[in-house]
Amino acid sequence: MRSRDMQLTQRAKQVDRRPMTAWEKLYLPSILKGMFITLGHFFKKKATIKYPEEKRTFSKVFRGLQILNRDEEGRERCTACGLCAVACPAEAITMEAAERQPGEEHLYKEEKYAAKYEINMLRCIFCGYCEEACPKDAIYLSQTFAPANYGRKGFIYKKDDLLIPNPKEDPDGYQKALGERAVKK
Amino acid sequence: MYLLAIDWYFILEKAILVAFIVSLSMLVAMYATYAERKIAAFLQDRIGPNRAGPWGLLQPLADGGKLFFKEEIIPLASSKFLFVLGPVLAMITALLTSAVIPWSHSFSVGGREVAMQIADINIGILYIFGVVSLGVYGIMIGGWASNNKFSLLAAIRGASQMVSYELPMGLALIALLMLVGDLRMSSIVANQAGGWHIIYQPLGFLIFFICALAECNRTPFDLPEAENELNFGYHQEYSSMKLGFYLFAEYINMFISGVVMSTLYFGGYDIPFVHEAGWGLDSWLLSLIGFGVLMTKAALFIFLFMWIRWTIPRFRYDQLMNLGWKKLIPLALINMVVTAAVVLWLKK
Numbered sequence: 001m002r003s004r005d006m007q008l009t010q011r012a013k014q015v016d017r018r019p020m021t022a023w024e025k026l027y028l029p030s031i032l033k034g035m036f037i038t039l040g041h042f043f044k045k046k047a048t049i050k051y052p053e054e055k056r057t058f059s060k061v062f063r064g065l066q067i068l069n070r071d072e073e074g075r076e077r078c079t080a081c082g083l084c085a086v087a088c089p090a091e092a093i094t095m096e097a098a099e100r101q102p103g104e105e106h107l108y109k110e111e112k113y114a115a116k117y118e119i120n121m122l123r124c125i126f127c128g129y130c131e132e133a134c135p136k137d138a139i140y141l142s143q144t145f146a147p148a149n150y151g152r153k154g155f156i157y158k159k160d161d162l163l164i165p166n167p168k169e170d171p172d173g174y175q176k177a178l179g180e181r182a183v184k185k
Numbered sequence: 186m187y188l189l190a191i192d193w194y195f196i197l198e199k200a201i202l203v204a205f206i207v208s209l210s211m212l213v214a215m216y217a218t219y220a221e222r223k224i225a226a227f228l229q230d231r232i233g234p235n236r237a238g239p240w241g242l243l244q245p246l247a248d249g250g251k252l253f254f255k256e257e258i259i260p261l262a263s264s265k266f267l268f269v270l271g272p273v274l275a276m277i278t279a280l281l282t283s284a285v286i287p288w289s290h291s292f293s294v295g296g297r298e299v300a301m302q303i304a305d306i307n308i309g310i311l312y313i314f315g316v317v318s319l320g321v322y323g324i325m326i327g328g329w330a331s332n333n334k335f336s337l338l339a340a341i342r343g344a345s346q347m348v349s350y351e352l353p354m355g356l357a358l359i360a361l362l363m364l365v366g367d368l369r370m371s372s373i374v375a376n377q378a379g380g381w382h383i384i385y386q387p388l389g390f391l392i393f394f395i396c397a398l399a400e401c402n403r404t405p406f407d408l409p410e411a412e413n414e415l416n417f418g419y420h421q422e423y424s425s426m427k428l429g430f431y432l433f434a435e436y437i438n439m440f441i442s443g444v445v446m447s448t449l450y451f452g453g454y455d456i457p458f459v460h461e462a463g464w465g466l467d468s469w470l471l472s473l474i475g476f477g478v479l480m481t482k483a484a485l486f487i488f489l490f491m492w493i494r495w496t497i498p499r500f501r502y503d504q505l506m507n508l509g510w511k512k513l514i515p516l517a518l519i520n521m522v523v524t525a526a527v528v529l530w531l532k533k
Binding site: 035038045050 | 224228229495
């Protein structure tokens with residue numbers, strides 16, 4: 001059992017149990033004091049922002065929506081090895097592998113690729129283990145988060161939703177999606 | 186223009202004034218809801234409504250529109266006539282009080298002297314008290330007719346609170362009336378040309394102000410609608426515009442009590458330290474300035490009401506009764522006796 005005078009934090013203060021003086025019993029001075037505290041907040045900088053117009057910058061280590069990466073020539077990096085799905089503690093990732101056919105070399109970097117790649121954003125806990133597990137630098141967590149949706153189906157992100165824009169066709173979009181990572185490398 | 190021995194211009198003039206004052210009360214009440222939300226937000230480090238129109242200025246219209254389109258539910262177990270009568274009474278009594286308030290200097294149009302007051306009756310302040318105490322029926326009938334135990338409890342609370350706080354309010358007022366010697370609102374204002382009543386009656390004003398908070402059901406005296414113990418209190422069963430009327434009546438009451446307090450203790454439409462009648466301005470311009478001054482004072486009171494609401498937590502019920510009966514009434518009595526003694530001594 002804890003002794004009575006032991007303090008949990010340094011901030012603990014002894015409560016004054018003396019009966020109130022006549023001045024304190026008036027209450028009006030304390031009410032006035034409280035009112036000036038709230039008035040001070042009236043002129044303070046607001047803690048909230050006008051969200052859609054104004055956005056807060058995320059921290060550099062923010063883990064947001066997953067993005068499937070491409071290499072510089074616009075080929076998908078993912079080889080559907082399944083390490084991300086194994087690493088995923090929430091079991092949010094499923095995929096189906098397929099073999100690259102002759103003539104598809106400009107689409108997929110290696111002989112095997114993900115024909116289907118889905119992440120259930122309702123299950124995902126944005127831990128970033130998939131990014132850590134990936135040997136091909138094919139998936140990373142971006143600085144955005146999954147926008148609101150009307151149905152559950154909308155939260156199951158398909159390959160089309162996850163793939164980064166092709167650097168050959170849409171270099172600006174590619175750079176934008178790459179974001180901080182482009183500077184890092 | 187005299188027809189059938191009736192001065193029709195007089196009736197026209199009063200009709201215009203009535204329409205103006207009623208729509209003004211509505212407009213102020215509408216924007217008081219906006220101000221309440223903005224001030225609450227600012228005091229809590231937030232921004233407040235800012236989506237409807239620039240700075241959210243159209244928010245009251247959106248709120249009103251929403252209330253009109255909401256489903257109107259009358260509970261089966263309620264007594265329907267009284268259920269509808271409740272909000273009607275609350276609204277009517279809220280609007281009636283403005284009838285005797287002198288809004289500004291009178292001005293002349295085409296040789297006619299037009300008073301900025303609907304009725305300068307010789308029992309002006311008593312009329313306000315009478316109508317304000319009728320206001321409790323809106324709460325009582327609404328709470329009773331809802332046939333809901335929370336509403337009923339809130340109605341009982343509201344009724345006893347209002348009755349309790351009308352006493353010290355009236356006693357504080359008696360001290361004021363001793364200074365004036367007249368119940369007319371216009372002579373109460375005229376009496377303050379030399380110095381506002383707040384200088385002579387600071388304690389009386391404090392008591393009056395606290396009671397006004399209680400009469401308007403504003404925090405810290407909002408026990409009739411205590412959200413967290415009575416689930417919204419007397420208007421719990423109300424929906425749609427009937428609920429809107431209750432909420433609206435509260436804001437109109439707040440505006441009117443601000444105006445009444447400015448009139449009784451803060452010189453009404455008088456500008457302090459200047460003699461505005463000596464400026465040689467047109468009478469209508471002077472009237473307009475006076476009106477603006479009164480509105481500014483009322484707006485400051487509304488701000489004060491909101492500032493208090495978002496600072497001080499609600500009283501417990503026994504504390505409320507304690508304050509009313511054991512503190513305010515004796516204080517008001519002392520104030521009254523001292524004022525009476527001083528007035529007698531000075532007149533000797």
